[in-house]
Amino acid sequence: MAVEKLKTGIMGLDKILKGGLRRNSSILITGAPGTGKTIMALQFVYYGAKDYNENGLFISIEESLDDIRDFAENLGMNIREMEKKGKIFLFSKPITTLSGGLASIKGLLDLIKNKKIRRVALDSIIFFEYLYPKINHNIMEYRRQVLIFMQKMKKAGVTFISTSERKITDIDRLEYDMMDFVFEGFIILSRVRKGSYFERVLTVEKGGGRKSSQ
């Protein structure tokens, strides 16, 4: 059985990924502040809808949907147009009410099925820390919940991307996070000083494409 590759549509990335992401897999995009994690998550959903006719869902946790729409537009992605065409869906919950576990987002799965969503981007995985505020005392329960969510995404037939915050991206001091082991692929975004300016660098650490469906 050959591996079906899904083109991200993000310039340069598909080449690095040797054709794209594995369809139906889960990918973590991690990086320091300002490295472009949200941009990549948006591009994944936008170009999927525009160039590959795949409906997409973008879940924003800490930013308003209008900010996301404006931000994308400034980068040349007309999300609003795609929303009108029913090809992209944006989802958010007021941060004041974010708690109580996965039950509070039950509607999401129905949306994915009814709207034939093929790509989901979660910005960011901090989402699960709001839902499970005591995770420091029960790290395994947190891991379990992320895995269950990923399994639901996989079962629903979507390819799933999530962003995550990383406090150190310097390759010489890098320490892997628990989540880096849980996702099937993961991409590190960083900046490397080249003389007097910083250059953006993208590292694909794992791209094989397995994990977490059941």
Add this chain to the structure above:
Amino acid sequence: MAVEKLKTGIMGLDKILKGGLRRNSSILITGAPGTGKTIMALQFVYYGAKDYNENGLFISIEESLDDIRDFAENLGMNIREMEKKGKIFLFSKPITTLSGGLASIKGLLDLIKNKKIRRVALDSIIFFEYLYPKINHNIMEYRRQVLIFMQKMKKAGVTFISTSERKITDIDRLEYDMMDFVFEGFIILSRVRKGSYFERVLTVEKGGGRKSSQ
């Protein structure tokens, strides 16, 4: 929709920021002791009022307002004059009564609306640690409260700056803080040894300008 830039009026900074800060965004100014965080926060409010006709609010947490006024004056910023003209407002609460959550500063939002405030500077974000004394045990609640405050600022139409304390600013040992991910832009102030003296250095790590309105 083009991004509207807001000139800080701070010498040199607008050039580095390619025209200024994004209007209505939130910026974190972080640095070691003595790197000039309070100065920059004051300049942001002062030059906004003086050169760009934008009313400003400066919130001081651990210093008396008279100390702030004297300090600014010594740097050539006549805050008192601007206060008389009704263009700058200073706000403080006795540290002895600082607790009990955001409710204790409810008056702030009315002030912002009534006085047509366009720029708010908070010195410093330690403010939220006084309001939520148990944050070590519930880091997500602390994050949530800062975000809610930022959303209120954004809704009120202000551009919001906050200072924050940073124990290490050495670029080779730098580790990002949670707050660096929450604000839309963030600026690091530091000193770098150049032979026998130290030179002040300003690094704009993130300036895109999104996050936290709802």
Add this chain to the structure above:
Amino acid sequence: MAVEKLKTGIMGLDKILKGGLRRNSSILITGAPGTGKTIMALQFVYYGAKDYNENGLFISIEESLDDIRDFAENLGMNIREMEKKGKIFLFSKPITTLSGGLASIKGLLDLIKNKKIRRVALDSIIFFEYLYPKINHNIMEYRRQVLIFMQKMKKAGVTFISTSERKITDIDRLEYDMMDFVFEGFIILSRVRKGSYFERVLTVEKGGGRKSSQ
């Protein structure tokens, strides 16, 4: 009494191991994300069944068995065929019900005996952290449970391999984990930068072959 060596069948590894693993021993395969831990665990079971006529069991904790089957197939290992021949067995438990200690996997030992299993691969040792969610507060109980499991494997006459997650594999910063002391052998998988690309590196740290039967 001469040591009986068991050929892993993995290209190159048997040479490094000077003939193979010690039969009936326990080996830990550890590494960063994407270093090929699951691949090695699968090869151990697959080539044992195919080339050395030893029945094998592969226990997957966080990945679905179908994902494992597809993944192996893409690497040229036809697990499904071996399953049909009754030479390889795959085992999994829904992550939602993973808790309650070793009792919940009692059926495993019967399977091993009835099916004459000689090789068992556990992917990964995180398994025990799901079973004993409070291990941070009782690290010795966690150690004890892993040892008891290893003793049962040894008593059943199997050679046992487990994968484990390692957050740092850089040889200059390496710190041994508790589990590295518990297994009889352990192998570190890592990547080392060679100019512009990364080379996979395998280090056999301990291969003598003792521990944990009783």
Add this chain to the structure above:
Amino acid sequence: MAVEKLKTGIMGLDKILKGGLRRNSSILITGAPGTGKTIMALQFVYYGAKDYNENGLFISIEESLDDIRDFAENLGMNIREMEKKGKIFLFSKPITTLSGGLASIKGLLDLIKNKKIRRVALDSIIFFEYLYPKINHNIMEYRRQVLIFMQKMKKAGVTFISTSERKITDIDRLEYDMMDFVFEGFIILSRVRKGSYFERVLTVEKGGGRKSSQ
């Protein structure tokens, strides 16, 4: 309003401080064991009384007043004489009874007012850790109490110096402490190896002179 500078009277220091400390400010003197923190605190009080006619108060927490007197005398500062003249006051509390918060030192403020004290030296800030023994669990309460004490000093018109213990002073490994952000100025005392001997080094990290009156 021009900044009034207060000469410390300590040889060399006033030059480094460009005329002295800002009158009515708060300064932290920090360093490793044996770097001369207590000496500098004593000199500040002694030369203020002797050469600038400013009454001074020295608060000792862990050393007996007689030890302090002898120690100063060996360094050529006749504290006893100044005490007789009513220009220097020494204060101490038995360590066995040191607890119960600021209430236990209420008499201090009366002393400062009645004796027209202009300079206060606290040796050391560990004082507040005795008063608030549970600070590890409530770091913000500790910060608040130090600030309240500093505000009382400022209101009373005194210039305030405190010593603090620092476990690492090596400039390449230095990490700022919370207290470094709270005081208006802070001075690091350290030793730097110069070939075969150590040279004392004084670094003024922050000397602007604001913070904490109310």
Add this chain to the structure above:
Amino acid sequence: MAVEKLKTGIMGLDKILKGGLRRNSSILITGAPGTGKTIMALQFVYYGAKDYNENGLFISIEESLDDIRDFAENLGMNIREMEKKGKIFLFSKPITTLSGGLASIKGLLDLIKNKKIRRVALDSIIFFEYLYPKINHNIMEYRRQVLIFMQKMKKAGVTFISTSERKITDIDRLEYDMMDFVFEGFIILSRVRKGSYFERVLTVEKGGGRKSSQ
């Protein structure tokens, strides 16, 4: 009173130790996985019995006695023969019942006296962590229990060796453990890279020979 030296019988070691270990002392052998700690503990007991006519006791905590016997045999030490001659004794307790403090091994001391044991090797000191599972919360109780055990060994006239696990042995990053201070002597086993292979290195850090009898 001259110090009586006890030859270990381990090739090369007696020379490094300038004649051997101090009789009736306690020695800690520490190292990373696979550095040969168990081998050295076995050699100590085996050569004592074989070459110096001293009865020995080997206490195994996590490995079965048969594994120990086989392992020794592969290294050329015929433990079984020595057991038959009543010169070496092996002791183990099922790990499932290992708890409840020193009372659970009361029989050991009788064995030592009755069998005229002169050398005892404990593999490893993790033993005490099983007996006192809450040591993280009461580190001094753990220290006390190890000392009491060592005092009993000393009173019984035996020379006592224990192995211990060490997560870092790199000399430049080494940090001493509490146990390194408690034993009278301690030996670090490590590997140092010499070009393309690793060389085993033995460092005797402390060999004076005092502590813990009462």
Add this chain to the structure above:
Amino acid sequence: MAVEKLKTGIMGLDKILKGGLRRNSSILITGAPGTGKTIMALQFVYYGAKDYNENGLFISIEESLDDIRDFAENLGMNIREMEKKGKIFLFSKPITTLSGGLASIKGLLDLIKNKKIRRVALDSIIFFEYLYPKINHNIMEYRRQVLIFMQKMKKAGVTFISTSERKITDIDRLEYDMMDFVFEGFIILSRVRKGSYFERVLTVEKGGGRKSSQ
């Protein structure tokens, strides 16, 4: 008032200390295992009694008094003879009963007064961790108790030395301990590699001689 110096009698040390220790002061001797902390503490008491006619007390916490006597004798110090002459006293408590605070050693002060003790050596400061087993949760209480003990020593007119364990002595990684700030002087014993052997090094970090009488 001139500082009275007390000759330690330890070869070389008095020269480094420019005449000796300050009489009636408190000194901490700290170092890694095997650096000679106990030897220096013994020499301080022994040569004081033998060469300077000062009665001494040696307090041993984890080693038996006979071990201490033998150990000293091997180093050429005939403690037993000095004990017979009533010039040196050894004190110990069974480790099994070591708890309950300073009350449990009340007899010590009487001994010091009755026997005209001028030098006291405590081996080691771990003593206070046995007496206050919960110090991790109340570090200030531990500090207070050590200071009270030091004040009692000072009041009794003795010069007081204590040994302490230090896990890192490498000068480039050294971090000061709380106790380094509490004692009036402190001496670090370490080993520095000189080509193929280690050289013992003694560093006097603080020798001024103040603190803790009341």
